[in-house]
Amino acid sequence: xxxxxxxxxxxxxxxxxxxxxxxxxxxxxxxxxxxxxxxxxxxxxxxxxxxxxxxxxxxxxxxxxxxxxxxxxxxxxxxxxxxxxxxxxxxxxxxxxxxxxxxxxxxxxxxxxxxxxxxxxxxxxxxxxxxxxxxxxxxxxxxxxxxxxxxxxxxxxxxxxxxxxxxxxxxxxxxxxxxxxxxxxxxxxxxxxxxxxxxxxxxxxxxxxxxxxxxxxxxxxxxxxxxxxxxxxxxxxxxxxxxxxxxxxxxxxxxxxxxxxxxxxxxxxxxxxxxxxxxxxxxxxxxxxxxxxxxxxxxxxxxxxxxxxxxxxxxx
Amino acid sequence: xxxxxxxxxxxxxxxxxxxxxxxxxxxxxxxxxxxxxxxxxxxxxxxxxxxxxxxxxxxxxxxxxxxxxxxxxxxxxxxxxxxxxxxxxxxxxxxxxxxxxxxxxxxxxxxxxxxxxxxxxxxxxxxxxxxxxxxxxxxxxxxxxxxxxxxxxxxxxxxxxxxxxxxxxxxxxxxxxxxxxxxxxxxxxxxxxxxxxxxxxxxxxxxxxxxxxxxxxxxxxxxxxxxxxxxxxxxxxxxxxxxxxxxxxxxxxxxxxxxxxxxxxxxxxxxxxxxxxxxxxxxxxxxxxxxxxxxxxxxxxxxxxxxxxxxxxxxxxxxxxxxxxxxxxxxxxxxxxxxxxxxxxxxxxxxxxxxxxxxxxxxxxxxxxxxxxxxxxxxxxxxxxxxxxxxxxxxxxxxxxxxxxxxxxxxxxxxxxxxxxxxxxxxxxxxxxxxxxxxxxxxxxxxxxxxxxxxxxxxxxxxxxxxxxxxxxxxxxxxxxxxxxxxxxxxxxxxxxxxxxxxxxxxxxxxxxxxx
Numbered sequence: 001x002x003x004x005x006x007x008x009x010x011x012x013x014x015x016x017x018x019x020x021x022x023x024x025x026x027x028x029x030x031x032x033x034x035x036x037x038x039x040x041x042x043x044x045x046x047x048x049x050x051x052x053x054x055x056x057x058x059x060x061x062x063x064x065x066x067x068x069x070x071x072x073x074x075x076x077x078x079x080x081x082x083x084x085x086x087x088x089x090x091x092x093x094x095x096x097x098x099x100x101x102x103x104x105x106x107x108x109x110x111x112x113x114x115x116x117x118x119x120x121x122x123x124x125x126x127x128x129x130x131x132x133x134x135x136x137x138x139x140x141x142x143x144x145x146x147x148x149x150x151x152x153x154x155x156x157x158x159x160x161x162x163x164x165x166x167x168x169x170x171x172x173x174x175x176x177x178x179x180x181x182x183x184x185x186x187x188x189x190x191x192x193x194x195x196x197x198x199x200x201x202x203x204x205x206x207x208x209x210x211x212x213x214x215x216x217x218x219x220x221x222x223x224x225x226x227x228x229x230x231x232x233x234x235x236x237x238x239x240x241x242x243x244x245x246x247x248x249x250x251x252x253x254x255x256x257x258x259x260x261x262x263x264x265x266x267x268x269x270x271x272x273x274x275x276x277x278x279x280x281x282x283x284x285x286x287x288x289x290x291x292x293x294x295x296x297x298x299x300x301x302x303x304x305x306x307x308x309x310x311x312x313x314x315x316x
Numbered sequence: 317x318x319x320x321x322x323x324x325x326x327x328x329x330x331x332x333x334x335x336x337x338x339x340x341x342x343x344x345x346x347x348x349x350x351x352x353x354x355x356x357x358x359x360x361x362x363x364x365x366x367x368x369x370x371x372x373x374x375x376x377x378x379x380x381x382x383x384x385x386x387x388x389x390x391x392x393x394x395x396x397x398x399x400x401x402x403x404x405x406x407x408x409x410x411x412x413x414x415x416x417x418x419x420x421x422x423x424x425x426x427x428x429x430x431x432x433x434x435x436x437x438x439x440x441x442x443x444x445x446x447x448x449x450x451x452x453x454x455x456x457x458x459x460x461x462x463x464x465x466x467x468x469x470x471x472x473x474x475x476x477x478x479x480x481x482x483x484x485x486x487x488x489x490x491x492x493x494x495x496x497x498x499x500x501x502x503x504x505x506x507x508x509x510x511x512x513x514x515x516x517x518x519x520x521x522x523x524x525x526x527x528x529x530x531x532x533x534x535x536x537x538x539x540x541x542x543x544x545x546x547x548x549x550x551x552x553x554x555x556x557x558x559x560x561x562x563x564x565x566x567x568x569x570x571x572x573x574x575x576x577x578x579x580x581x582x583x584x585x586x587x588x589x590x591x592x593x594x595x596x597x598x599x600x601x602x603x604x605x606x607x608x609x610x611x612x613x614x615x616x617x618x619x620x621x622x623x624x625x626x627x628x629x630x631x632x633x634x635x636x637x638x639x640x641x642x643x644x645x646x647x648x649x650x651x652x653x654x655x656x657x658x659x660x661x662x663x664x665x666x667x668x669x670x671x672x673x674x675x676x677x678x679x680x681x682x683x684x685x686x687x688x689x690x691x692x693x694x695x696x697x698x699x700x701x702x703x704x705x706x707x708x709x710x711x712x713x714x715x716x717x718x719x720x721x722x723x724x725x726x727x728x729x730x731x732x733x734x735x736x737x738x739x740x741x742x743x744x745x746x747x748x749x750x751x752x753x754x755x756x757x758x759x760x761x762x763x764x765x766x767x768x769x770x771x772x773x774x775x776x777x778x779x780x781x782x783x784x785x786x787x788x789x790x791x792x793x794x795x796x797x798x799x800x801x802x803x804x805x806x807x808x809x810x811x812x813x814x815x816x817x818x819x820x821x822x823x824x825x826x827x828x829x830x831x832x
Contacts, residue, residue, distance in 0.1 A: 075367075157534075158513075
């Protein structure tokens with residue numbers, strides 16, 4: 001695992017630096033007050049005048065000491081501080097979105113598989129494909145216009161109302177919840193569509209499997225066959241999806257965060273790439289890489305725990 | 317049977333969920349009557365004036381910091397903290413401070429604070445990106461509580477324009493960067509600096525008691541927040557496609573021409589653009605007024621020179637007319653007749669991936685196609701685009717000069733020694749006469765003589781079509797119903813807030829908690 005991580009950081013470092021333009025030039029852009037001398041000084045200050053391999057070794061040395069370095073942005077704040085203040089927001093929104101995805105996606109998939117080609121199956125299929133096809137920024141704007149401007153039910157963006165700091169705790173919680181409704185909904189729409197399709201297919205396969213027929217032959221009640229034996233087996237692939245979702249928890253969504261003005265990780269990463277803020281880009285990449293590896297490991301372990309065929313080496 | 321009851325349970329569950337969400341949404345909440353909520357596109361990176369480079373940082377920092385001088389609406393330096401100044405000799409500027417300026421902790425601003433701020437910018441340890449701006453400053457001498465002498469290495473008549481830097485208390489200036497916890501002597505003090513919100517409270521003078529800047533990155537979201545009453549004012553980054561929405565909603569759009577000059581740059585090193593007649597023809601073939609109206613709601617003000625005409629050193633030159641027939645004749649004269657396919661020559665037009673820039677490029681492409689010039693558009697991500705422009709890897713590009721107030725910009729963009737990476741003479745313009753005028757203007761202390769020299773340079777630049785001039789970008793603000801009067805400042809800053817007037821009508825009820 002450490003070797004894979006090293007490989008990821010080396011490739012990421014090289015790719016990030018391959019992009020034309022450097023932070024010194026991008027930062028000053030068209031500002032006529034900044035002289036080329038200042039740009040050169042900035043480059044030296046950032047260490048960009050060093051060969052790339054040397055820059056990588058310096059960065060790696062800091063990383064070994066758990067130091068992500070200092071942002072190239074004019075605030076010069078430590079990268080970890082920037083990540084730490086956005087991480088809870090992104091994790092919170094993504095956990096809520098994931099919860100919504102499973103709470104809605106699994107029952108929809110199961111219900112659709114209960115009567116294939118029935119009215120509910122057809123209706124959910126249409127809804128699911130609409131959900132898949134709908135651009136999230138467009139859905140976000142529609143919801144903002146309808147729920148925010150027209151009905152005045154929900155705030156349009158941000159996480160807190162003006163004056164939230166002076167509210168009592170419960171009112172602050174309600175205020176936060178109101179601000180989160182639309183972002184979480186938009187973040188979850190695509191996922192609900194995906195999970196419900198996975199569940200539908202998994203359930204149909206499980207219901208057609210030999211063990212299901214055997215259970216029915218033994219006289220097990222239909223609800224038990226469906227919602228205990230078939231559902232258990234159909235849920236197995238979801239473990240893999242859960243494992244792969246772990247890095248997404250910190251990745252955030254650029255579109256949702258941009259449209260709803262949420263200061264999350266996705267937006268931080270996107271802005272860092274545009275500004276060539278290499279320390280921030282690399283900091284988020286490292287955390288993302290570690291979580292991907294950990295997520296894969298957890299998924300493998302959970303799969304082995306849940307499926308005796310995997311545990312005993314019987315799986316195909 | 318059981319499956320269908322399960323289905324019915326799902327539907328009931330969904331309905332219940334929706335109902336709960338709706339109930340949760342019913343709370344409404346409120347804003348103080350003397351608070352103005354402003355939507356901005358980007359968060360300032362810092363409020364430490366020694367490090368403020370990006371537009372958001374500069375614009376917000378000037379609300380909380382006082383400076384020796386500030387530019388007025390015509391971009392002439394006006395005294396702020398400085399009561400007066402005069403040149404003792406070509407190397408020494410004497411500045412006298414006003415006695416009534418205080419930092420937000422109550423202490424009077426003294427000459428030693430100004431000296432400490434300037435010295436910290438010059439100190440390599442501070443790593444201020446503005447140090448090169450003051451590299452000609454040899455010494456800053458304090459000659460009393462309110463008297464300061466700035467000694468230069470060589471004469472620099474334009475120094476006064478550079479003294480618009482915010483002043484920090486000496487004790488803060490001697491330390492490192494204070495991006496988020498800084499102290500100023502301006503009309504507002506910083507109350508809160510968050511990723512999504514920056515709050516200022518008024519300390520002195522006119523203007524609303526409290527300013528809350530909300531960082532709302534998406535332009536449409538800002539428009540919707542304004543329409544809903546969550547914001548009172550938005551300024552900057554107002555796309556033209558939203559103007560009809562504001563009109564329908566009865567929200568007032570106010571605009572002022574800024575000092576951001578938009579142009580099309582040419583690479584003068586290679587044919588056919590090395591020929592002045594070709595550049596003139598291309599400039600004359602652009603229907604600027606029609607493009608400005610179609611793409612930007614007619615808000616940009618057509619401009620001919622980099623420095624605004626009303627600038628103290630500005631000049632009035634004849635506008636480039638839209639005359640495609642004349643443009644065709646010029647191209648024929650220059651030896652570029654139409655080929656069998658109707659094309660005279662081909663150009664690559666580089667631009668950024670900004671949608672408005674691409675729309676502009678497409679309009680110019682269509683205009684030039686009419687005179688037989690085939691244009692290939694190459695939109696590039698900003699960093700890649702800017703790197704190519706800096707390295708001279710272009711034939712044509714469009715860009716803007718942001719915040720042009722100092723006539724010395726002409727030296728940077730026209731002098732033959734300023735070809736990148738040394739400066740911004742990106743097209744490779746070389747004219748010994750212009751070089752001589754620019755060098756003389758840099759030395760001359762006599763304001764009238766200097767103005768005459770810069771006016772000659774601007775005229776020559778216009779005659780030589782170093783750029784195809786387009787327009788001055790507008791500073792656009794959209795006002796919510798609570799705002800009675802607001803005039804945007806031409807530099808895109810927020811000093812107009814100091815003269816903002818609110819309606820007497822009760823404010824929009826935003827949050828129940830804040831109303832209590």
